[in-house]
Amino acid sequence: MANVFLRPDLKTAGGEVSDILLNGRYIGSLTVVYRELQRVSGAIQLDQPSLPFSDKEHVLNHIQTYIQAFASSVEAAECTVYVSYSAVDCYIDHFELNGEDEFEDDNYFEDMDEEIETLEMAGKEYHLVIVGEGRSNLEYHVYDEEQEWAAEALITIRDEDVVGEIHWLFDPEEEEIEAVTALLMSDFDEEAIHTMVLNHHYENELIERINCEPSH
Structure with missing residues (x-):
């Protein structure tokens, strides 16, 4: 396909x-x-x-x-x-x-910024881009330094609790999982979060679940 x-x-x-x-x-x-x-x-x-x-x-x-x-x-x-x-x-x-108006x-x-976050880790640079936003949901795409699509993250926010499902396009190394986890955490105000759980998937299988601990 x-x-x-x-x-x-x-x-x-x-x-x-x-x-x-x-x-x-x-x-x-x-x-x-x-x-x-x-x-x-x-x-x-x-x-x-x-x-x-x-x-x-x-x-x-x-x-x-x-x-x-x-x-x-x-x-x-x-x-x-x-x-x-x-x-x-x-x-x-x-x-x-031809004219100012x-x-x-x-x-x-207004607000012409592209809502892109960047993180460099383990010699690789990753970019986080918001591609969808609802009242309690966010959708991100993660790209590497060559603008190749690496992963998709679907985030659900319920009050002070955040749950994310990250779907990788390839089988990631541990350092890559850590990098994308840190990148997603950096996009949230840690003072406003009580819990944050990120589930990493590859080929419809859960490969790692990370319970993030925001520093209050």
């Missing part, structure tokens, strides 16, 4: 852009803008020369599942996403606005 995943490229207060990868190869992009409790809208651009028609349905099913979960997490009343499947014939990498949607452009 072809491996499809979304690699976050930009995340703002009112939207996000992700690269679509098939077996580690770029095949298109997903753009989504939203307002919580209102509307989600966006566009999927699939690069026809890079994506065989035989894989198109599988890719769209994967992205549709992500969008449905995303729309549910922001409690959107409406959701509309347009899909195009063609060769990209125009690419703009630089532009200048060309764009006025401050809600979309």
Whole structure:
């Protein structure tokens, strides 16, 4: 089965852009803008020369599942996403606005940081990126220094208790488990956490359970 995943490229207060990868190869992009409790809208651009028609349905099913979960997490009343499947014939990498007031949607452009945490351990650098957020849930992707997807972390927060399920794309070494555990812990305020349990999985098997001890 072809491996499809979304690699976050930009995340703002009112939207996000992700690269679509098939077996580690770029095949298109997903753009989504939203307002919580209102509307989600966006566009999927699939690069026809890079994506065989035989894989198109599988890719769209994967992205549709992500969008449905995303729309549910922001409690959107409406959701509309347009899909195009063609060769990209125009690419703009630089532009200048003709006037200072060309764009006025401050809600979309504020807080332009990508919510990325970085940790270097045992000679390797890992990046933590938030790709989904709900009232009591967080979804992270973990990348290595070469921007290869290493793991996915699904975090559930109940009052002062945190439980995480980390799913690795490869069988990790002990130092890699320790590095990602430390990275996830660094993204939380230890003063606000009572317990934190992180379960590490590989190929649907639990390989290690870590009871983290926040320093109060």
